[in-house]
Amino acid sequence: MNKELEKTASALVERYSVELRESRGQTNLIVSAEDIIEVCQTLRDEFGFNFLEVETAVDYWPRQEPRFHVIYQLYSIEKHIRIGLRVPVSGVSPGLPTLVGLFANANWREREIWDMFGIRFEGHPNLRRILMPHDWQGHPLRKDYPLGYEEVQFTFNAEEIDRDKPYAEE
Amino acid sequence: MLDQSEYAFNELRHLVSERAIQGETMLLNMGPQHPSTHGVLRLLLELDGEIVVNCFPDIGFLHTGIEKNMEAKSYEKAAVMTDRLDYLNNLGNNLVYCMAIEKLADLDVPVRAQAIRVILTELQRIASHLVWLGTHTLDLAAISLFWYTFRERELILDIYEMVSGQRMMTTYFRPGGLWRDVPVEFENAVREFIKIFPQRIEEYEAMLKENPIFIERTRDIGILKAEDAIHWGVTGPLLRATGVEQDLRKADPYMGYEQYEFDVPTQTAGDTYARYQVRMEEMRQSLRIVQQALDKLPYGPVRSNNRKFVPPPRSELGTSMEAVIHHFKLWTEGFDMPEGSVYVAAESPRGVLGVYLESDGGPKPFRVHWRTPSFDNLQILPELARGHLVADLVALMGTTDFVLGDIDR
Numbered sequence: 001m002n003k004e005l006e007k008t009a010s011a012l013v014e015r016y017s018v019e020l021r022e023s024r025g026q027t028n029l030i031v032s033a034e035d036i037i038e039v040c041q042t043l044r045d046e047f048g049f050n051f052l053e054v055e056t057a058v059d060y061w062p063r064q065e066p067r068f069h070v071i072y073q074l075y076s077i078e079k080h081i082r083i084g085l086r087v088p089v090s091g092v093s094p095g096l097p098t099l100v101g102l103f104a105n106a107n108w109r110e111r112e113i114w115d116m117f118g119i120r121f122e123g124h125p126n127l128r129r130i131l132m133p134h135d136w137q138g139h140p141l142r143k144d145y146p147l148g149y150e151e152v153q154f155t156f157n158a159e160e161i162d163r164d165k166p167y168a169e170e
Numbered sequence: 171m172l173d174q175s176e177y178a179f180n181e182l183r184h185l186v187s188e189r190a191i192q193g194e195t196m197l198l199n200m201g202p203q204h205p206s207t208h209g210v211l212r213l214l215l216e217l218d219g220e221i222v223v224n225c226f227p228d229i230g231f232l233h234t235g236i237e238k239n240m241e242a243k244s245y246e247k248a249a250v251m252t253d254r255l256d257y258l259n260n261l262g263n264n265l266v267y268c269m270a271i272e273k274l275a276d277l278d279v280p281v282r283a284q285a286i287r288v289i290l291t292e293l294q295r296i297a298s299h300l301v302w303l304g305t306h307t308l309d310l311a312a313i314s315l316f317w318y319t320f321r322e323r324e325l326i327l328d329i330y331e332m333v334s335g336q337r338m339m340t341t342y343f344r345p346g347g348l349w350r351d352v353p354v355e356f357e358n359a360v361r362e363f364i365k366i367f368p369q370r371i372e373e374y375e376a377m378l379k380e381n382p383i384f385i386e387r388t389r390d391i392g393i394l395k396a397e398d399a400i401h402w403g404v405t406g407p408l409l410r411a412t413g414v415e416q417d418l419r420k421a422d423p424y425m426g427y428e429q430y431e432f433d434v435p436t437q438t439a440g441d442t443y444a445r446y447q448v449r450m451e452e453m454r455q456s457l458r459i460v461q462q463a464l465d466k467l468p469y470g471p472v473r474s475n476n477r478k479f480v481p482p483p484r485s486e487l488g489t490s491m492e493a494v495i496h497h498f499k500l501w502t503e504g505f506d507m508p509e510g511s512v513y514v515a516a517e518s519p520r521g522v523l524g525v526y527l528e529s530d531g532g533p534k535p536f537r538v539h540w541r542t543p544s545f546d547n548l549q550i551l552p553e554l555a556r557g558h559l560v561a562d563l564v565a566l567m568g569t570t571d572f573v574l575g576d577i578d579r
Contacts, residue, residue: 023510024273050400054513056539058528071526073513073541077400077414080421084513105403105546116237126185131230131578140238147242 005081008047012039028084033096036087040074040102049074049083052103055110057089057117061143067091068119072099095120116141138165185226190216195223202231206309206564209574211548213563220559225552232578240538244504245271245345248535253339255540256576258298261290261330262518264343267538269424270514270527271345275507277479283347283472284425288463289360290333290342291425292456296367297326298519299449303374306446306568310387315377322370329359346480347473357464364461371453378446388442392554392566395440402553403546406521407452408570411437411444418517430459442569449571452519479505504533511537520544520571540579544572 005027009020012029016039019030031039043049054073061067066088075082089096098121099106110121111130118139121127129136138145144164153161189195196217202210210231216224236255240248252263265287272279279287304319327337333352334340342349378384394404396412409416417434419427435451437444474480481500482493499505507529515524521543528537547570554570555563 024276024512026512052403053515053522054524054526054539054541056526056541058511058537071539073524073526077416082513082515103403104401105549108545108549129230131233133230140235145238147238 002081004047004076004079005083008043008049008083011047012042015042026082026084028086031085031087033087033089036072036085037097037099037102039085040072040099043074043083044102048076048078051075051077052099052105052109053082055099055106055113057113057119057141059117059141059143061091064091068094068117070096070113070119089119093120094118095122097122098124100124115139118142185224186216187223189218189223194218200560200563202228206567208305208567208572211567211572211574211577213551215560215563217560220561222555222558222560222563225555225563227548227551229548229574229577232574234579236579237538237540240535242534244533245507245535246500246504248538249344250339250341253341254575255579256518256520256523256542256544256573257338258301258573259294259518259520259523259576260338260340261287261294261342262516262523264341265291265425266514266516266518266523266525267527268343268345269516270512270525271507273512273514274510274527274529275345275479275505277346277476278474279347279425280471280474281426281468282351282470285463285467286348286352286472287343287425288427288430289460289467290330292459292463293326293329293360293363295456295519296453297323299453300326302449302519302568302571306565306571307378307384309564309568310384312377312381312384315374318370318374322367325359325363325366329356329363332356332359344473344480346476347471351472357467360460360464364457364464367457368454371450375450385443387562387565388446388569391442391558391562392569393439393441394550394554398553399440399550402550404521404550405543405546406517406519406571407445407448408547408550409521410435411448412440413438418515418522422515424514424516427459430462432456432459442565445569506531506533507535513541515541518543520573520576521547542576542579544570544574544576548572548577 009027012018013020016035021028053075056071058069068089070087070089072085073082087096098110108130110124111127113119114127115129115132116139151161190197198215198217200215201207201212212228214226214228215222236251240251249267252267253260255263300319300323304316307315330340331337333356334342394412396414399409399412413436415434415436420434432455435448437447477496482496486493487497509529509531511528513524513526515522523543524541526539527535530536551570554566
């Protein structure tokens with residue numbers, strides 16, 4: 001691991017309840033949803049990670065606790081190093097605080113996550129769908145969302161589908 | 171008072187100013203079918219006379235669900251979709267995707283393949299900047315340049331056709347190397363291009379550099395400050411035109427970029443003209459890289475010899491049972507990727523293009539996320555456009571150089 005990165009990671013492990021994970025030469029920290037704003041603030045102001053490169057999510061359905069991981073990649077333009085953050089999010093009314101106050105480009109990235117995964121960002125100024133039409137039902141990148149087709153309803157699975165997808169009733 | 175649908179009004183009510191609701195300013199729809207929006211971008215403009223008070227980009231018209239579709243394909247088949255993201259940087263998309271797979275699978279890439287990848291992606295950068303230059307100046311009513319830039323772009327597309335059989339959707343880079351080696355005519359074709367292109371850049375500059383209309387339309391238009399650019403996650407020529415020397419080819423070299431000599435052009439003005447200067451200089455630097463890579467192009471294989479990921483050559487199938495098994499497995503099921511996740515980024519003509527790739531150990535990607543430069547670069551457009559004329563907005567869209575396929579994915 002890069003010296004700078006090592007220093008940053010150990011400082012964060014000391015201060016917050018984060019878990020350090022390294023694989024393939026990349027450093028990732030598992031951060032809880034309560035800490036994410038503070039961790040990002042510390043990384044930005046103290047350690048120079050001033051650039052939000054990625055904000056996205058992964059769905060681990062059918063696992064529910066945690067169902068999602070929200071993934072951040074912060075980059076330091078001066079030191080040319082990158083650190084990854086992963087925030088586990090529950091599958092029951094998923095939500096976490098917004099980063100818009102720290103990084104302006106989180107605005108659209110969080111709208112995309114809301115659109116694609118249905119994860120709410122508390123405090124977001126304009127949490128609307130961004131890629132899908134405004135009246136779209138469901139969140140396409142979730143693993144329980146079918147790819148390009150609707151499941152055919154038969155007598156044996158009709159109720160199950162109606163339960164999972166209220167919009168399938170017609 | 172408002173011509174928008176009820177929905178649009180209710181949704182945007184908290185975004186537009188009080189004056190728009192009173193009817194003092196006008197809400198005007200620009201796009202999605204507008205020639206200067208370079209694709210299908212809709213901008214909702216709030217105008218005070220001809221001055222842009224605010225602008226709301228509305229994207230998603232080109233959303234094709236590539237990230238979702240890739241989850242249903244094997245790794246090698248999903249590579250075909252990467253071409254369709256940013257259709258002016260097909261090989262760059264191939265490259266990042268292959269780099270992510272190579273990193274996750276710990277797959278080696280032969281040096282010859284690396285050098286050819288560098289040559290082709292740098293040519294792609296030139297081709298992309300040529301489209302930018304042509305359409306940007308076309309938007310500013312200088313139509314002649316468009317014909318010249320597309321003439322030179324054609325030469326590059328011919329090289330692509332020569333190596334891959336396709337002009338645009340090449341899918342030429344594959345995990346572990348290239349689809350196949352370049353033909354013998356390749357070297358001469360690239361040398362021919364290197365020979366003629368420097369004069370052509372001079373020609374373009376002669377048409378623009380002292381052109382009062384062009385200068386008038388670009389100087390001091392859409393000034394971006396370095397700290398704002400970083401705050402908004404802006405990358406590529408937009409960031410470099412504000413004075414930040416950030417280029418992943420230098421900062422975090424991949425594909426052997428560290429062995430080539432080149433400069434990262436920067437400007438400090440941060441306006442549309444500075445971005446024009448940066449991109450023009452970038453084309454010259456790309457040419458330098460192509461020249462060096464071509465001069466020391468090594469001989470050897472162009473694809474990794476790792477049979478667990480790369481199909482064996484046709485010639486082995488007749489004699490080796492093991493090769494037949496590998497061939498069958500790789501072309502039906504695909505390869506099993508080790509579990510884990512990586513994030514890999516490279517410098518595309520528009521900025522940082524990254525791939526987040528996660529694998530659950532199976533033959534299909536569990537999650538692919540594309541960090542596309544246009545997505546973040548477009549977000550800054552309202553900030554740049556505020557206070558300018560509608561005509562300048564057209565110049566700003568040109569200088570942002572976004573590709574809607576890259577934004578909507």
